[in-house]
Amino acid sequence: MSLPRSLPDDDRNLESFATVLAENLPGTWTVEYHQHQRYEDQFEHAEDVWDLNLVSGAIAEFVLGQDAHLIRQDGTRLYVTIRPLHEDEFLVAAIAPTSAITAEAFDGVREPDGIAVPADPERAGHAVNADLMPRYEIALAQVRHAAMNPPQPAPRPDTMVVMTWRDDGSLAATTTDRPAAEVLLAEGFVWETASNTYVLTGDDTRAQGHAVQAAGARLARLGIGTALRTVPRPSADIAVPAPQPGARATTRSR
Structure with a gap:
């Protein structure tokens, strides 16, 4: 590992800039x-700098000696430091959000790399607002979306829950996985000792459908797959075709 490069005396006033x-x-x-x-x-203050290019390279290669964090009321943060070997420029980069966001949410999101700006604060502000901030907002939106919609784990074959329709309209589920069993019980399935299965009655088909959907979603979040085996249902449970336009519809409840 090469040693960081020291810089000659620099009279730029980073704090004022x-x-x-x-x-x-x-x-x-x-x-x-x-x-x-x-x-x-230097590394403590630059730990979350959202850059894999110009700014991170300067942090890794040079002894910078100083930096500044700009913090907006909404929590947005910018990192500012001198640009080594360029006396008329500074470096500005976004600082990645860390609060309540997992590292996995950043996977696949391109870093909004920082930029070099002139030592004139007015021109620098225009460059930051026109170049860096739009890319930062795009990356931030992608990370927040990923954090709110994490990928579902792939089902594990060894914990697959098999559900089978029975002739009486009930649904029997088999599993040997305790978390899966807890989900089934929480969604209205009842343990039936005689068949060694968890049974969901078909007395109310609408409630039954909701329970199956809810159980399937909760099992998927645990990485547990669901297999549904369908056998011929009683004729009374066969769906009635949708009425033709102008026809009078009838409904029934179980």
Whole structure:
């Protein structure tokens, strides 16, 4: 592993630049300035920088000595530091959200890599608002969507729940998995000792259908598959074709 490169004395005032930059960005921002007392501080303050290009490269290669965090009222955070070997530029990158978001939500989401901006805070603010922030908002929306819609685990064959219609209209489910059994019981299935199955009566077909759907969804979240075996149902349970336009519909309840 190569040693980080030290920089010559730099008279750029990062704290002042970050403060004026914040004034040139939409919204209300606060500025946290950090003068690094030791080299390790550099990585502590840059831990969640959402970049795999220009900014992360500078953090890994150079001893920067200082940085600033810009924090908007809605929680959006930006990382600002000097650009090594470019006295008239600074680096700005987004800081990834971490609160209540799992690492898996970031999988497949492209990082909104940071940018180099001129030392003029007004021009820098325009560049951040026109370039960095739109890409940040897109990435943030993708991460939030992934966090709210995590992928379902693949069913495990060894914990498959098999449901079979019986002649009386009830549904018998078999499983040897305790979590699966708990789900079935919670959704209205009753243990039947004689057949060693969990049985859901068919007295109310609508309630029965809802219970099957709810149980299937809960089992899927546990990574447990569901197999439904259909046998001929009693003629009274065969669905009646939809009435033709103008025909009078009739309904029945069980």
